[in-house]
Amino acid sequence: xxxxxxxxxxxxxxxxxxxxxxIGLIIFLIGHLAGNLTLFGEANAFNAYTFNLESxxxxxxxxxxxxxxxxxxxxxxxxxxWWRRRKNRPEGYEKxxxxxxxxHMTWSSKSMIFTGIVLLVFLVIHLDSFKFAxxxxxxLNGEQVRDLKAxxxxxxxxxxxxxxxxxxxxxxxxxxxxxxxxxxxxxTMRHNKLSGIVYTIGVVFAILLAIGFIFIPLYIYxxxxxxxxxxx
Amino acid sequence: xxxxxxxxxxxxxxxxxxxxxxxxxxxxxxVNEHMSFLEMLDVLNEQLVAEGKxxxxxxxxxxxxxxxxxNLMINGQxxxxxxxxxxxxxxxxxxxxxxxxxxxxxxxxxxxxxxxxVVDRSxxxxxxxxxxxxxxxxxxxxxxxxxxxxxAVSDKAFDYATCIGCGACVAACPNSSASLFTGAxxxxxxxxxxxEPERRxxxxxxxEQMDAEGFGxxxxxxxxxxxxxxxxxxxxxxxxxxxxxxxxxxxxxx
Ligand code: HEM
Ligand code: FES
Numbered sequence: 001x002x003x004x005x006x007x008x009x010x011x012x013x014x015x016x017x018x019x020x021x022x023i024g025l026i027i028f029l030i031g032h033l034a035g036n037l038t039l040f041g042e043a044n045a046f047n048a049y050t051f052n053l054e055s056x057x058x059x060x061x062x063x064x065x066x067x068x069x070x071x072x073x074x075x076x077x078x079x080x081x082w083w084r085r086r087k088n089r090p091e092g093y094e095k096x097x098x099x100x101x102x103x104h105m106t107w108s109s110k111s112m113i114f115t116g117i118v119l120l121v122f123l124v125i126h127l128d129s130f131k132f133a134x135x136x137x138x139x140l141n142g143e144q145v146r147d148l149k150a151x152x153x154x155x156x157x158x159x160x161x162x163x164x165x166x167x168x169x170x171x172x173x174x175x176x177x178x179x180x181x182x183x184x185x186x187x188t189m190r191h192n193k194l195s196g197i198v199y200t201i202g203v204v205f206a207i208l209l210a211i212g213f214i215f216i217p218l219y220i221y222x223x224x225x226x227x228x229x230x231x232x
Numbered sequence: 233x234x235x236x237x238x239x240x241x242x243x244x245x246x247x248x249x250x251x252x253x254x255x256x257x258x259x260x261x262x263v264n265e266h267m268s269f270l271e272m273l274d275v276l277n278e279q280l281v282a283e284g285k286x287x288x289x290x291x292x293x294x295x296x297x298x299x300x301x302x303n304l305m306i307n308g309q310x311x312x313x314x315x316x317x318x319x320x321x322x323x324x325x326x327x328x329x330x331x332x333x334x335x336x337x338x339x340x341x342x343x344x345x346x347x348x349x350v351v352d353r354s355x356x357x358x359x360x361x362x363x364x365x366x367x368x369x370x371x372x373x374x375x376x377x378x379x380x381x382x383x384a385v386s387d388k389a390f391d392y393a394t395c396i397g398c399g400a401c402v403a404a405c406p407n408s409s410a411s412l413f414t415g416a417x418x419x420x421x422x423x424x425x426x427x428e429p430e431r432r433x434x435x436x437x438x439x440e441q442m443d444a445e446g447f448g449x450x451x452x453x454x455x456x457x458x459x460x461x462x463x464x465x466x467x468x469x470x471x472x473x474x475x476x477x478x479x480x481x482x483x484x485x486x
Contacts (some may be wrong), residue, residue, distance in 0.1 A: 007480035011409075011449045012439055012473050081407065081449045088341045088408040088448040094242075094255055095308035095334045099404070101315050102465075103458035109451070110406070182452040188474040190467040191454065 014077050019186035021074035022179055028067060029172075033212045039152065040229045044140055046152070051145040075120050082113040102191070104199075109178040115171040122168045129155060152216075153225045162221035166214045173210030177203055236262045237329035241276065243288055244336045246345050253345065255334065265325040269312065270295060270302065272324055273335075289348040295320040297461065300396030303403070304349055305336040310400035310459040318398060318461035338403035342410070342446045353399045355445040356413060360397075362441035363434035364417045366426045379425050392420035394462040401456035401464075407448030412456035414442045415468030422475055432479035439476050 007013040035053070038045040053060060098105035108115075130151065138147040155161045180202025181195070189195055219227055238261050246253025260276055267275070270292055277287035293301035302319040306312035312322040327333065335349065343351040368374070393416075401412035418435055421427040427434070450469055457466045 003480050003483050007477065010439060010476070011411075011443055012476045013480075014449060015452075015473070016477060081451060084448050085407045088446055089339055090341055091339055093305060093308060093336055093339060094244075095305075095336070097308035098455055099309050099313070099315065099458040101458045102454055104452060104454040105406075105458075109453055112451070178452075185452045185466070185470065186473070188470040188477075190470050191457065191465050192467065 014081070015186040017073055018077040018081075019183035021070040021077075022183045024066075024070045025074060026176065026180070026183075029209060033209065036216055037212070039149065039216060043231045046149045047138065047140055047145055047147060050148045051140060051143075054146075071123070075116065078113060078116045104178065104181070106178060108174045109182070112175060112178060115175040118168060118171050119175065129161070153220060153230075156217040156220035157225055159221070162217040165217045169210050169213040172213070173206045176206035176209065180205055236264050237327075239263045239272070239324070239327060240330070240332040242332065242334045243349070245288070245348055246337075248347060249344055253348075255336075263324050263327075265323070267324045268295070268320060269304070269306065269322040269324065270320050289346075289350045291350050292320055297321045298396060300398035303338045303351070303353070303398050303400065305334075305338060305403055307334050310338065310404040311398075311461055315458070316461060316463050318396070318400075321461075338399050340402050340408035340447070342408065343399060343402065351399075353397075355447070356397055356399060356402075356410065358445060359410065359414055359438050359441045360417065363430070363437035364421065366421060366424070367430060368426065381424060385423055389420050389423040392416045392423075392464060392468055395420070395460075395464055396462060398461060400459045400461060402447065404455045404459040405448065405450075406453060406455070407451055408446075409450045409456075410442050410445070410447035411450040411469045411472065412460065412464055412466060414438050415466075415470075415472035416464045418475060419468040419471045422471070431475065432482065432484040435472065435475040436479050436484050439472065 008017055035049055038049045056063075130148065133151060135146040135148055135151050137144045138150070139145075156165070181199040184198050185191070185195065189198065219229065223230075238259065241258040241260065242255040243258060244253055245256045258276055260272065260279070262275065263272055270290070273288060273290055280287045291301050291303055293299040295302070297318050297320060300318070302311075304311070304319045306319065306322070311318045313326060314322060337343075337345050337349045337351045338353075339345075339351075342355040343353055345351050395413065395416040397413065399410075399413070402408055402410050405411075418438060421434065422431045452466070454466050457464065
């Protein structure tokens, strides 16, 4: 279907790609957070979860491939929209102000490219510090598994990790404050009362997701890994 | 007699298309609250002519909010601070003594400056030429009621047909996107039974022309809706996206 391929390169198609990949990433993040929260389960829950995930084998590779592809496409479209933004108004305004009203010019929408690029850089560091990091081994039900729980506990007791991670997750929340609503709008949601409700849901969702991710490092940092919510 | 007051202006002056421009300061002492913004500029120009200086070029035609010719970026807002108002309908009563007003042209790569505040918006005309019409046999007037149109449909189509093509949506969009303009034209014509036969072709052709003219992407800022003097909703953009994807999945070439 050559015309579909062409369509995806037009400015309408690019936004469809951006929104579908954005929603895909949101769904991934929900799963990711749910997995992370097993840290607060019984002593072995987190290592069992990560072990089970890694044992998926080729299924995991397919999921990872789709994720990486989606992430790259999303970042590519986002960066190219920003690039064209600069090109398409070579001479900027001396003064510019939003007119308010129905406008969605917010702090969040104006900083999508900034929050996005921080997320991109963060992902590389994040994969390096957890997924591809050397870990001790531990025994779980008679099998040798990576002790990722110990790694998480250790990393989040250093201020740089705990607070750096927190900062990036706040930016993620900002990205999603506009992104959640924007994705549905790109997928042709009309601008009416319902769209206002979707925006509010997006804001609440962005806050909850950010709090979920932030709670883990801050809890570990401030309890020195000895908090009552974490069992060994 | 209404009170007169003083306004400080910073107006973009540019001698020609590829010349450098800059903001120039002017002060007007005899501004009347009943003047429209354009009448205030007329007064400035009379003053400039009397001083033997070159008057400020700006665009207008009807001065009654229907033609879409007037287009100024006033203190960073397309058509100034009032919602649902174009430049010619903005009055000086919205300002008070001693205010400073920055006046710039609508800026976009697709809207090159011709002189001072006048820009070339023919890129919008070329989007219309690409498909913003319905093909009918001209000649004797057709019977008005031969194709019935539901009242709700025609009302909605009229909402979109109120677009006067001023280009404020492009000017206010951080991406210089013409999506609201193109979307409004499509949402108007694609709605009617008369527009149906060319629906896919029209949608593809107009979207591609918009891309080719160098208008940017839509980031869903919705600032266009906020500045639109007739209040076109960004729902028009949603409809454009829907029709465009449908047309291309169905394999429509431009
Ligand atoms: C955790 C990962 C991420 C999630 C969950 C996410 C989510 C989203 C969503 C839902 C949207 C709205 C989609 C639309 O309407 O087009 C969006 C837009 C955007 N994203 Fe992301 N994003 C992520 C990572 C990134 C990265 C790495 C970049 C890199 C540059 C980025 C840059 C952008 C930009 C610039 C936009 C606005 C696009 C526009 O101007 O229309 N995002 N994001
Ligand atoms: S001059 Fe015609 S709309 Fe303002």
